[in-house]
Amino acid sequence: MADNTDERNRRTPDPRRRSQRARNAIVDAAEELLGEVGYSRLTMEAIAARARVGKQTIYRWWPSKAAVVFDVFTRLTGAEAGQPLPDTGDLAADLKTVLRATADEFSDPAMDRTTRAFTAEVQHDEEFARAVTEQLVRPNCEAVKDRLRSGQAAGQLAPDADLDLAVEMLNGPVNHRWLLRTAPITHEFVDRVVDTVLRGLRP
Amino acid sequence: MADNTDERNRRTPDPRRRSQRARNAIVDAAEELLGEVGYSRLTMEAIAARARVGKQTIYRWWPSKAAVVFDVFTRLTGAEAGQPLPDTGDLAADLKTVLRATADEFSDPAMDRTTRAFTAEVQHDEEFARAVTEQLVRPNCEAVKDRLRSGQAAGQLAPDADLDLAVEMLNGPVNHRWLLRTAPITHEFVDRVVDTVLRGLRP
DNA sequence: CCCGTGACGAGACGATACGTCTCGTCCTTT
């Protein structure tokens, strides 16, 4: 406990000296390979080789394969996470806009593969699950909830409507359909989900 | 192409000669180990050792680790898959009964671990996903749909209500909450889901 | 009823990928 200087140096490298070149090369390589061979056959060694990087450089900055893929994902989704929803005054239309975009993302093969890798990892790594929830899921849910709150204030939802429930009822069906691949996720489908939820929660 | 007798003998062993003892021991061992170390650290070698079985005996009858866990799962859920729902005349009550049972299953640690293993595997194995969908998901959805149809005939749902949509809107939110561990799945939650969906789809 | 086919338990085997480590080089901070 006393003198952990050695250990700290070993465990927490200096971020200021981190090579941005290597970092990008690694995430690039991971993204490419993810598309080529899928998550389960994605290996750290292949990422290192493709990125022309020592394996240690990966392990120095990322604790696991999942963490690397996490960065691939956040770069794909960009700054969009937690972005507030449009507010045109028409609650249904705004929700449809967002959910349609989600549907389109799910239909994009690259995004699909990455998101599945992700979902799988969330299942057997609870720590990773927490990170994903905090940094991606929660912000998005909050953004939707904000828009719902504004709609509620405008009298488009019952004053006592449970907004957390509403969020889950909007996302759940879309997610469920994608997860189990029961049917394609069309705009028509998400539109109907929105309509039904709003109908169920209106004043 | 011509003479594949050798290959056939090798590839398709005689099911009549299959050892029931070995089969049970393997599924038992897999279930135990799944509970002890989790799916990602579950190995074929450990299963074979615990079951006192040659590895080849596992590979002879199951193509993958996922397939073994599939059998663990179907044995846990028992014959319940595809069972018709109760029909007391009160659609909301019947749906709540079933969804509460689902909620309780999700809360059982053993079931939780197995189901997560499952969900993860469904993500990176499309073939496996098909098997799961056909043999577990579809029958359950159909059972719910049947009950909804009967409720629709009784005038409790709009005549033009989309029953496939309804099924997904019932299961989706529960599944979503469990999947992302956003909040505990209480009876109150599933009750509200049922109420909201029925309200959204009533005549 | 008995022979032969083939499933069984056990484990050796080569192949992969893991995560750690050790170099020598070169960049960056002080």
Added chain:
DNA sequence: AAAGGACGAGACGTATCGTCTCGTCACGGG
């Protein structure tokens, strides 16, 4: 200018994979 440390490269021991090869024994067709 010096030093510390991140870098690329790859060797290393370990773990697990899926296949294979034994010798044994039980089942089922003749």
